[in-house]
């Protein structure tokens with residue numbers, strides 16, 4: 318849910334007389350490959366006579382019918398929320414809780430076609446807990462408990478169901494990291510999954526640093542192949558990678574695995590574009606996304622996702638401005654910002670030209686004639702490598718990565734109680750950092766789809782460039798000599814990975 322929705326719920330559910338209270342809201346599903354999320358959309362407070370507060374709060378059937386009918390007409394589901402005024406952390410269900418929710422579960426599902434969602438707010442520390450009442454053939458229906466509840470504002474706040482997602486172990490390698498933000502914050506931070514989309518110089522650096530921080534579940538997505546002209550920026554890539562047509566994904570997976578400090582890190586690799594349906598579905602399984610792509614189409618997909626599916630997207634990039642005659646650098650600019658409902662979208666802050674999406678989808682941005690005619694493509698450049706992308710150098714791409722990671726820390730750790738700072742811009746020529754005052758456009762077509770989840774357009778489709786790259790790397794298309802060299806290289810990498818695993822075991826990590 319958004320922090321705004323949470324504010325409305327807290328105002329109703331946390332009473333000054335310390336009694337528990339109850340209300341209803343509506344939600345929409347947002348479905349990924351393995352995860353389903355319910356996006357809270359609208360709070361429907363009880364009208365006079367629709368609920369009674371007498372120690373335990375109860376609601377009338379008419380109230381449920383009224384909200385279920387409103388939900389059904391909008392294609393939404395129903396959420397039943399109540400408070401435990403003295404509660405702390407993820408809440409277990411009391412007998413009356415189970416009775417109330419189970420008694421309305423079938424009725425609500427009949428009317429809306431969607432399972433009832435039950436939620437509890439713990440008054441002591443503001444922790445949320447949630448469950449879905451799915452259809453069950455058994456007479457006694459039991460809820461499916463959620464793994465977490467996320468509240469999205471300047472600070473991303475997450476309550477964990479420790480039974481499903483246990484507190485991760487803390488190896489001695491992480492002593493300095495834990496000391497920076499405390500053990501409980503570390504246990505929370507490292508369980509928050511992160512997907513890095515685009516593994517050029519900026520994305521690769523970010524992925525490796527997240528792995529080193531102990532992030533338990535890290536996703537990596539890129540379809541591109543390492544080329545010779547990447548070697549001056551992809552730190553860790555070698556001439557062998559370009560020669561053997563290795564993917565940027567392989568490189569990032571290798572380096573992230575080598576640097577991972579979590580006890581049991583899970584690093585998922587997606588040889589996909591976020592513009593492909595499977596790429597987007599995979600993204601919907603993550604708690605947050607870092608956008609390191611500079612093409613308009615993938616940026617538009619991620620921009621929409623941030624609002625439509627309530628997944629914060631940390632976005633930014635670097636642009637190097639050179640004199641037209643090629644005689645030198647005029648300036649370099651790196652920007653970073655977090656996209657989510659209540660912040661302006663990429664388009665509103667001038668980091669995405671909606672008009673260029675069609676050109677990208679048609680492949681026109683790969684056409685040298687288009688590039689010559691239009692100069693740089695619109696949007697931020699995050700260290701990519703196709704001819705259409707901006708120039709970038711290794712000594713500066715690290716600044717763009719740092720800027721994005723600082724936004725990540727602010728969003729997740731909130732130093733000094735402050736969350737993400739809004740859009741930032743750093744100008745190299747004068748070394749000035751600007752807080753940009755970008756406003757949301759009243760009629761922004763992206764923000765209009767806030768919380769629409771599965772019901773909104775997806776903007777995905779077949780991606781010929783991704784298909785071409787995957788084919789180019791396919792071993793069947795390789796010369797036999799290259800195939801043998803690739804096999805040897807893989808064996809070397811495998812041996813090194815085994816050695817690292819053995820060292821960790823011997824060191825008790």
Ligand SMILES: [Zn+2]
Nearest residue numbers: 662664665761
């Ligand atoms: Zn917008």
